[in-house]
Each structure stands twice: as C-alpha cells, then as structure tokens.
Amino acid sequence: MRRTLHAIGAWFEARLCLGNSLWPMLTHPVPKSIAGPMGWWYVFGSASMTLLMLQIVTGIGLALVYVPAADKAYDSLLYLNYVQPLGWFLRALHYYAGSGMVVMLLVHMTQVFLHGSYKYPRELTWVVGVFLLILTMGMFFTGQILRWDPDAYWGLAVGGSMAGRVPGAGPWIVELMLGGPVIGGNSLSRFFTLHVFVIPALLLSLLAVHLWLVIKKGISAPPQPGKIVDPKTYDAEYERELSTGVPFLGEAILKDLFFSALVVVVVVALAAVLGPKGPTAPPDPTLGGANPRPEWPFLWLFGLLSLSPGWAETFIILVFPVLLILGLFSVPFVSNRGERAPSKRPVAVLAVVVLFTIFGTLTYQGVTAPWSPEMTAWSGQPVPVNIVRQSSPRQLQGALVFQNKNCRNCHALEGTGGRRGPDLTLVGSRLTADQLIDQVSNGTPGGGNMPAYGSQIGPDEMSALVDFLTSLRPAGQPAVGTPASHTLATDRP
C-alpha cells in the first residue's frame, strides 16, 4: 500500500516538478530569531490572509442565496437570517471576519512600520501592501451597499454627493457610480460586481505579488538598535543572516498557524454570539427616521467631515484621501535606510501614536456623532421634572415652546436631547434675557450652527421661552446681567 502511494506521488512529481519549485519556496530560510519569541511580531500578515480565505469561503456561501436585485436583495437577506440553515451564521461570520481583516491589516502595517521592515529592499512590498489595504477598504464599502437597507441606500447617496463635487466630471462620475439617474437596481448591480468580481480579482492578484516579494526579498530580521540598513551592504548581510536561518515551513510557521487559529476561533465566537448585522429596515427611501451611519472603518471620515469647516470640506472629500494614500506610498521612499529599531526612531513611534490618537478620536466622534440633531428628542424626551418644579406658569409655557419648536433636537437639558448646540441646563447663568432673544431670533450670525427663529416664534412665545431659559440656573444664583450677579461675578477670587 505504502509503495503504491509512493509510486502515485512519484508519478505526479515527475510531471509537476514541485520538489524543485514549490518546496524550496515553502522551506526558504528565514532569520533564526523569527523562530524565537520575536516571531510573534510576524503573525499578523498571515492572519489577515487567513481571514481573506475565510471571506472567500463565506462569500461564496452567501452568493448561493443572495439575490443582487434591488427588489429582492432585502428579502434574500431576511431569508438568509431566518430561513436558510446557518445562513445567519455565515452572514455574521462574513461581517466579523471582514472587520477582523481590516484590524489585522492595520496591526500588520503598524508592526511593519515600527520595525522599519519597509526599508530597503522591501519598498515595493510596502507599496503593494498599501494597495491591499485600499482594496480591503473598498470591499468594506461595497459590502455595506449589498446589505440593501437604508444605511446602504443613504451610503450610496453620500458617496454620490461626494463624487458629485469633482469639478466638471462630477455629474458623469455620479451617474457612472449609480448606474443611472437614480439610486436603484443598477447601483446595486454595480456594487455587487465590484464586491464579487472586480475588487477580489485585484486583491488576489496583488496578494500574489505581495507574497512573491515576501519570498524573493525575504522576511526582515527583527530589528536591533544600531544595526543600520544600508542598501549597499544590506543584501550581503541578509544573505549571511540566512546562512544560519531556519526553514519557514517548520518552527517559523507554527506561530502563524497558532495565531491564525486563535483569530478564527475569536471571529467564529463573535459571529455566534453577536449574530448577523442587519439589514435594519427595508430599503424604502421615503421611510421616516432614517439615520444613516457609515461602517466603522469609515467613521473617522464621517467625524472629520462633520468637524471640519465648510470651506475645507470639498478639499477633505476629494484631495485629503489622495494625500493620505500618497503619504502611505511615500513612507519607504522618504526613509529606506538607517535604523530600524523603534527605540532609535522616536519620530516613527510618535507618528504612530499621533495617527492612532487622531483616527481613534475621530472614530469615537463618529460613533457618538454629537453634530447630528436628535430628530425625536423634541417629542420623545420630556423636560426634566426637577428643573421645572419651581417654575411659574409662564416659565412652564416657555418649556412647552422649547419642546414644541424642536429646540431639544439640538440642545440637551441635563444631558438628554441633541448635542449639536450647547446643553442649556444652566443657560440662565450665561446669557441675559436680551442676549437670549437675540440668539433665538437671529441664530448664529452668518448662518452658523443655529437657525434664526425670528419668524417662527410669536412675541408671547418668545417672552415665555426666554423667561424659561433665564430661569435655568443653579438655585440661589441670580440671573446674569442683574446687579447682584455682577457683584457675585467680580467678587469671585
């Protein structure tokens, strides 16, 4: 039996010649220290690739049931969630493995950056890696559209509006992107094609190039302070390092396998516990209460756009992402020699800390979205009882005006309500009655953040409202602008 198997193996080997092509590739030597504890830094790239394979398998599974037509997509997602056996699990897995892939790519990239592994001769490996990140983000955006719910519909709308700002070609690009004059079936088909054919083909091709470079140029040895990369001598040094190296297919790959297995277990657990994401509601653009939000890898952009001044907006939409990508591309060309150890590269470490802080903060802002009015606060969140307990009838009337004129959508009272404008719980200690009348009637000068309510509020309503607002101050504190408050303010140490 054994001999037969051996003979069959030899028959294939005589034709495939893997022994002198694939086998040397798999067993190529890697620096010895990678087999040691430092090797744990090298597991994130292979984990990303493992998740990509998982995405392909689950994606094929979903495509067996999903219908990429505007009138059926939503129903087929519900079918996957509730009828198709384990359909819910595959959808959840596809979402969390995709999210995990983005996380792993970012960690992988950060590690490569901090260890200076992008330096000579691995510049191209880095550039191809940046392309892989961009394509993965493209998969995330197109994938969100396939979840044909209001978030998908309005995601397309926002994408269209952004593209529509391109000078001159804007309208043509919008029509090309939507596949017609309106958001509909053609748009869905386009994003399905991108998600299932175009981007995966590019992604796998570039992944092949990335891996080819990893094999041809080798894995960088763990950095050592004082060990300088010099393009003139690096190749010979690396060659020497490999002479004592260990085969990749051996101890080195064991850590990759361990970590990939761990990541898979975590992703499966997340999928099983948290379940599939959406679809939230049918893709009916006339449904009220739509509150579109981008997927998490794009929340930073949502935050950045909301917090930036209007004049910078078109620049941020059209030019900033290009600059960001060019910046990433340029990393190995700005510094492709010198120290690799993070302890000797304070600027690189600082850059990572600053970038993660900025993107983290913007993402957090994107989650909380304090710039969005809370559309149901005026009718859904009552005025806190304790702040009107002592109110006069006219102040109570003012509280009603406050709610009825939708002020609450943008202004919180005791922390509940919109946060686009300032919390007004203590506004009476900040603004006088005259200032309040001016602010409410004219809004923010120059059309800033607050609309002018002058023509929307009658004189009686206005005086009741202002009476209510000036009463909003800590117990015992006189209204601003009165002589008593003046003394108080100046007496303060």
Add this chain to the structure above:
Amino acid sequence: MADSTCHAPLWTRLRRRTLFQWLTFGLSALAVTVLGAPLLGYFFGVRKREEHWVTVGDADQFAVNETRLCTFDNPLRQPWDGITALTGVYVRNLGPDQQGQDQFLIFAVNCAHLGCPVSWFPQSGLFMCPCHGGAYYANGERASGPPPRGLFHCTWRVEQGRLQVQAPHYPTLQDTLSAEEKTT
C-alpha cells in the same frame, strides 16, 4: 545558434521585422480598437436622460403655506427596483400669484450637503438633516449647518388642475433639478 537569438536584446529582435510581423501588429491594433471602442462605450457611456412628469396630487388639495411630503414611484426606475424606486418630495403651496395661479415650492428630500434625507418640522418651520445637522427654512433656503446651498428645487407644472413634478434624478451640487438653477 538558437541559444544566441534567445539571449539577444529585445530591441535587436524587434528590428528584424518581416511583413508578417507588421501584419500581426496591424491586425492586433485593429482588434484592440474594434473591441475597445464598444467596450469603453458600454462601461463608461451614460444614457440620455428622459423627461417624465409625475402627478403628485390635485393642485387644490395643498393648503396654502403648508409643507407636505408626497411620495411616488419614480418613473426613472428600472422594473426591478422595487420599493427603492419610491421617491419623496416636499410640496409647499405658496398661494395664488397676481394671475390667480397657485405657486408651489417643491424640494427633493436630499440634503444639499451630502444627500441624506431631511425631515420637515412644521412646529419650527425647519427642515433638519440627520447626518451632519444641516437645517433649512420653509422656503428651502439654508438656515444653518454645513450645506453649501439651499434645498434642490424640483421643476413643476399644473396640468388640468393636477400638480405635476418632473421626475427627479439624484440631485448633486453640479447636477441640480431645475433648468433655471443650472444656467445661473
């Protein structure tokens, strides 16, 4: 002998062109052109827009100085668009002009900032956008927030007492919904 031609630089090999090589290049160029032109046309061409009118209701059923959301099935749809083709517009009757003709304001629901759907609040006479907090007055003008302009005006007409709106495409800053806006 064969070995040396194999290792000759590419440019020396390319210099020895025979008639058949020239024919091959020419035919290949022709193939690329006749294949490429229609493919480019298919992928990057944009269909000419058709003009459709949709009735949103009888003109006299709109109370003066009130704003209402009207929804209809957009005729610009594909047959397989389903409920995604439902489109809303805000209609406001401004009352009769000097000739006694009712005048209307009809806005697309899409915020001029990034296209999110604005909601109408009759109590405060404002449109508010849930995405980045843009607000508009009842006449569609920008009131506050990030929008660079007011709401998009739809083109309308009254035919035999029925208020009709020209089927709106997805409006963007450089591709608005009314002809007058485009020229200005």
